[in-house]
Amino acid sequence: MVAEPKIVAFLCNWCAYAGADLAGVSRIGYPPNIRVIRVMCSGRVDPVFVIRAFEMGADGVLVGGCHPGTCHYVSGNLEAEKRMANTKKLLKLIGLGPERLRLEWISASEGGKFAQVVTEFTEDLRKIGPNLLKAQVNVKAPIPYTKQMISDAVKKTNVQYCLECGKCSGSCPISKVNDTYSPRRVVERSLLGFEEKVLSGTDIWTCLTCFLCSERCPSDVRFPEFVRACRRMAPMEVMEELCAHRGIPMALSRMMINPKIKQDRMGWLPEGAEISKRGDMLYFVGCIPYLDVVFEDFNLELLKIPKSVVKILNKVGIKPAMLSNEKCCGHDMLWTGDLENFEKLAKKNVADFKKTRATKLVTACPECYRTLKKDYAEVLGNFDFEVLHISELLSELVDKGELKFDGGLSTKVVYHDPCRLGRHMGVYEPPRKVITSIPGVGLLEMARNRENAICCGVSSFMSCNKYSKEVRMDRLREAKATGADLLVTTCPKCQIHWKCLTSEKPPISPEMVTMEMRDLSVLVAEAMH
Amino acid sequence: MKANQSVLVIGGGIAGIQASLDLANRGLKVYLVEKTPSIGGRMAQLDKTFPTMDCSICILAPKMIECFRQPNLTILTYSEVQEVSGSAGNFTVKILKKPRFINVEKCTGCGVCAQHCPVEVPNEFDMGIGVRKAIYVPFPQAVPLKYTIDEEHCLKCGLCQRMCQAEAVDLNQKPEVAHLNVDAIIVATGFELFDAQRRSEYGYGKYKNVLISLEFERLLSASGPTGGHLLRLSDGRIPKRIAFIQCVGSRSLKGGVSFCSSACCMYATKEAILIREHIPECEVYIFYNELKVFGKGYQDFVTGAQTHWGVKYIRALPGEVVQDSKTGDLTLWYEDTIENVTRSIEVDVVVLCPALIPRAANKEVGVILGLELDEHGFFKPKDPLFAPVDTNVLGVFICGYCQSPKDIPESVAEASAAAARAAEVIALSASKEVH
Numbered sequence: 001m002v003a004e005p006k007i008v009a010f011l012c013n014w015c016a017y018a019g020a021d022l023a024g025v026s027r028i029g030y031p032p033n034i035r036v037i038r039v040m041c042s043g044r045v046d047p048v049f050v051i052r053a054f055e056m057g058a059d060g061v062l063v064g065g066c067h068p069g070t071c072h073y074v075s076g077n078l079e080a081e082k083r084m085a086n087t088k089k090l091l092k093l094i095g096l097g098p099e100r101l102r103l104e105w106i107s108a109s110e111g112g113k114f115a116q117v118v119t120e121f122t123e124d125l126r127k128i129g130p131n132l133l134k135a136q137v138n139v140k141a142p143i144p145y146t147k148q149m150i151s152d153a154v155k156k157t158n159v160q161y162c163l164e165c166g167k168c169s170g171s172c173p174i175s176k177v178n179d180t181y182s183p184r185r186v187v188e189r190s191l192l193g194f195e196e197k198v199l200s201g202t203d204i205w206t207c208l209t210c211f212l213c214s215e216r217c218p219s220d221v222r223f224p225e226f227v228r229a230c231r232r233m234a235p236m237e238v239m240e241e242l243c244a245h246r247g248i249p250m251a252l253s254r255m256m257i258n259p260k261i262k263q264d265r266m267g268w269l270p271e272g273a274e275i276s277k278r279g280d281m282l283y284f285v286g287c288i289p290y291l292d293v294v295f296e297d298f299n300l301e302l303l304k305i306p307k308s309v310v311k312i313l314n315k316v317g318i319k320p321a322m323l324s325n326e327k328c329c330g331h332d333m334l335w336t337g338d339l340e341n342f343e344k345l346a347k348k349n350v351a352d353f354k355k356t357r358a359t360k361l362v363t364a365c366p367e368c369y370r371t372l373k374k375d376y377a378e379v380l381g382n383f384d385f386e387v388l389h390i391s392e393l394l395s396e397l398v399d400k401g402e403l404k405f406d407g408g409l410s411t412k413v414v415y416h417d418p419c420r421l422g423r424h425m426g427v428y429e430p431p432r433k434v435i436t437s438i439p440g441v442g443l444l445e446m447a448r449n450r451e452n453a454i455c456c457g458v459s460s461f462m463s464c465n466k467y468s469k470e471v472r473m474d475r476l477r478e479a480k481a482t483g484a485d486l487l488v489t490t491c492p493k494c495q496i497h498w499k500c501l502t503s504e505k506p507p508i509s510p511e512m513v514t515m516e517m518r519d520l521s522v523l524v525a526e527a528m529h
Numbered sequence: 530m531k532a533n534q535s536v537l538v539i540g541g542g543i544a545g546i547q548a549s550l551d552l553a554n555r556g557l558k559v560y561l562v563e564k565t566p567s568i569g570g571r572m573a574q575l576d577k578t579f580p581t582m583d584c585s586i587c588i589l590a591p592k593m594i595e596c597f598r599q600p601n602l603t604i605l606t607y608s609e610v611q612e613v614s615g616s617a618g619n620f621t622v623k624i625l626k627k628p629r630f631i632n633v634e635k636c637t638g639c640g641v642c643a644q645h646c647p648v649e650v651p652n653e654f655d656m657g658i659g660v661r662k663a664i665y666v667p668f669p670q671a672v673p674l675k676y677t678i679d680e681e682h683c684l685k686c687g688l689c690q691r692m693c694q695a696e697a698v699d700l701n702q703k704p705e706v707a708h709l710n711v712d713a714i715i716v717a718t719g720f721e722l723f724d725a726q727r728r729s730e731y732g733y734g735k736y737k738n739v740l741i742s743l744e745f746e747r748l749l750s751a752s753g754p755t756g757g758h759l760l761r762l763s764d765g766r767i768p769k770r771i772a773f774i775q776c777v778g779s780r781s782l783k784g785g786v787s788f789c790s791s792a793c794c795m796y797a798t799k800e801a802i803l804i805r806e807h808i809p810e811c812e813v814y815i816f817y818n819e820l821k822v823f824g825k826g827y828q829d830f831v832t833g834a835q836t837h838w839g840v841k842y843i844r845a846l847p848g849e850v851v852q853d854s855k856t857g858d859l860t861l862w863y864e865d866t867i868e869n870v871t872r873s874i875e876v877d878v879v880v881l882c883p884a885l886i887p888r889a890a891n892k893e894v895g896v897i898l899g900l901e902l903d904e905h906g907f908f909k910p911k912d913p914l915f916a917p918v919d920t921n922v923l924g925v926f927i928c929g930y931c932q933s934p935k936d937i938p939e940s941v942a943e944a945s946a947a948a949a950r951a952a953e954v955i956a957l958s959a960s961k962e963v964h
Binding site: 158161163164165166167168169170171172175176179182184185212213216217218219220447448450451452 | 728729730776780781782783784785818844845846847848849851852854861862863864865866869870871872873
């Protein structure tokens with residue numbers, strides 16, 4: 001017995017909903033598989049509603065709006081059209097298929113059309129089959145905190161050694177622009193018995209987890225790790241309110257835990273690329289294919305990164321193993337306190353890695369790098385893979401003289417140390433060695449570099465707000481002040497966060513927030529022809 | 530009575546000098562070994578001393594001269610202890626006298642050689658700020674007032690030799706080895722400074738106007754590279770606002786040492802008062818964690834700095850120092866932990882107070898003498914409470930900073946204690962009972 005498809009419908013108040021109402025009043029029959037949510041405009045439907053609907057088990061999502069040109073809010077439905085096109089791409093990647101999302105223009109007088117759409121959609125969904133992901137809904141459940149858990153977190157991260165010197169706040173990029181935020185005061189409250197206030201407040205979500213404070217703390221208080229432990233025990237509502245881009249990336253990551261997931265994420269692979277299902281070295285791509293769609297408007301050409309990596313690897317004679325159903329490394333989950341789902345993802349990934357017989361993992365994303373190299377071993381107990389960041393691999397090749405450039409470039413670049421690669425993992429020199437080995441490339445440094453580098457301003461999509469904006473602008477200003485033509489970094493997220501400044505409203509003048517950016521792998525691949 | 534009755538003192542700073550004088554003045558023979566060309570140590574580098582605000586060299590030089598004039602005291606500068614064998618009452622010591630390339634019998638200290646020497650190198654006494662010649666005395670009040678040629682930088686041009694009227698220059702001088710027989714040994718090797726470049730957030734080594742305290746002390750001193758005029762090193766301007774940052778590399782569980790150097794809160798206050806004396810319009814801020822000022826009169830000293838001299842104390846350790854590359858002006862970021870607000874402040878000069886750490890060379894001394902060191906490199910006393918100047922080796926005593934962090938009064942007291950213990954060895958070995 002096949003279960004009946006469940007359709008969630010977002011219908012705009014003025015047209016589609018009225019149309020549905022008309023169908024009812026006119027007694028036009030249609031299948032009962034539909035659950036209606038009335039929105040004021042189809043343009044209100046955020047892609048995350050669609051994703052979450054599927055995460056929670058819907059088989060299909062219908063979005064109904066006014067006909068173009070008749071939108072009650074003039075252009076809302078055009079917004080919907082853009083968004084739903086974008087969302088379909090996500091659905092294709094995640095393996096659900098774009099056919100499960102339907103966008104229809106239904107006017108208030110088109111009761112018949114409404115009924116017809118629902119009937120057809122239901123029938124199509126019966127043919128496509130049920131949403132296999134509904135078997136397992138992996139939403140984060142907050143852990144009710146106990147004094148023991150807080151006390152364990154305090155001991156594990158050295159919080160009790162705090163001297164209250166304030167060096168952390170004096171270093172924190174957020175504290176400089178938002179002086180009500182102070183890592184020291186968060187620690188103080190935790191030690192003085194105000195844990196509830198700490199856990200239910202927004203401060204623990206404001207932390208960028210950039211490790212600048214703990215790098216400098218004389219008492220080795222690992223504040224970001226303490227914050228991470230607190231996030232586990234914090235109420236979900238605060239986090240969901242503060243999460244930027246409405247938590248789409250994380251919703252997609254959670255879906256990947258599902259055993260039935262079958263993604264379609266290798267479309268970016270160029271013709272002639274040599275990869276394999278098995279191999280000694282596995283290239284872990286990360287969520288770039290999804291981020292490329294979510295941040296389509298930024299024109300960052302993020303897919304150039306994995307393309308460049310594969311090209312470079314092939315050129316130096318490596319045929320990397322790749323996972324066609326690769327799961328998210330789980331970084332954002334870990335850092336927003338969802339340890340349970342993180343563990344599930346990690347176990348799945350490790351099982352997949354083992355199937356490829358790989359002994360080495362290489363990645364171009366610092367977050368994946370840190371997570372695979374450090375957190376997997378810590379959380380899972382054992383992890384027998386050697387993890388390299390692409391810059392480390394390339395640096396080794398430079399040392400051996402095996403990295404050959406055909407032409408080189410003629411440009412001055414400034415290198416930004418991403419937090420996860422730099423302070424978290426101590427990888428400062430390999431990217432620089434690679435950059436300086438490219439003929440014609442001059443490397444400039446910002447005053448705040450290496451362990452003093454300033455975070456790009458956002459972490460795990462949390463707390464993207466006006467303070468984060470200032471931090472990001474400050475860093476871009478610093479990069480531009482070096483006189484470099486290009487800002488080179490090894491983290492796709494940093495690029496996204498900086499580019500996001502260009503979509504601020506009211507718009508900031510472009511010279512202040514734009515600088516040409518390049519990922520290290522893309523730079524190297526360009527110079528290799 | 531045994532023929533010996535002598536003590537070897539290793540280290541010619543105030544502790545070594547005090548111990549030597551105590552022993553020599555009571556009729557015992559003392560060999561004071563110092564590896565730099567002059568005795569005096571750190572105290573000679575200071576401008577004033579806390580809490581009395583005495584001119585440091587003015588009170589130190591008389592003691593140095595006393596060492597020189599004491600017939601029982603033999604000063605062996607530019608020398609190092611190489612081997613020690615034997616036991617209490619009968620130590621055999623091998624000392625290497627490094628070649629000064631100057632005949633000290635003939636040198637009158639007139640300085641004509643240095644006037645003509647073509648080589649200029651950074652002056653260690655001035656912490657690298659000023660320059661000296663390859664032929665030099667480390668500071669004007671050096672004891673002995675004899676020139677030394679720095680072999681590493683000397684061009685062997687012979688100009689000094691030609692100009693020296695006393696014919697004291699001997700470019701072929703060889704190192705000498707001296708063998709001594711002593712009853713007891715006192716170690717007083719003092720301290721060096723934590724490398725403040727390790728705290729890269731403060732920009733020391735990158736920003737010209739970020740100095741460490743001992744460098745600043747030289748700027749304040751009349752015998753220093755600026756003649757005691759307080760000027761910014763980057764552009765020679767008179768500073769209008771100076772900030773001190775305490776605890777750089779100290780009291781740290783990582784990126785530094787875990788102990789407190791005990792003297793910095795006081796000497797920062799002292800330097801702050803001196804700034805206010807030099808330049809009354811200059812604002813002075815001291816960024817601190819705690820004010821460790823527990824000696825006699827010390828709290829009053831700090832209170833006086835706050836109330837009478839207007840030194841501003843802010844309870845915060847700054848997160849970082851940022852430089853305006855065009856002007857050299859510095860911005861400090863900190864969280865005022867009393868007002869609970871994160872702020873920045875623009876200053877002209879930043880003075881870092883780095884941890885005072887036992888010398889790395891203590892390890893070697895430890896090996897030569899068989900002494901135990903603790904995890905920080907201090908020599909371990911036999912018992913920290915009841916035998917603080919004794920060590921695990923009978924007849925070898927320690928005093929001053931190399932034993933534990935302390936200030937000048939404490940170093941002098943401990944030096945006298947070590948001298949008394951050493952004299953005891955001599956007295957007992959005379960009656961053949963050594964405890």
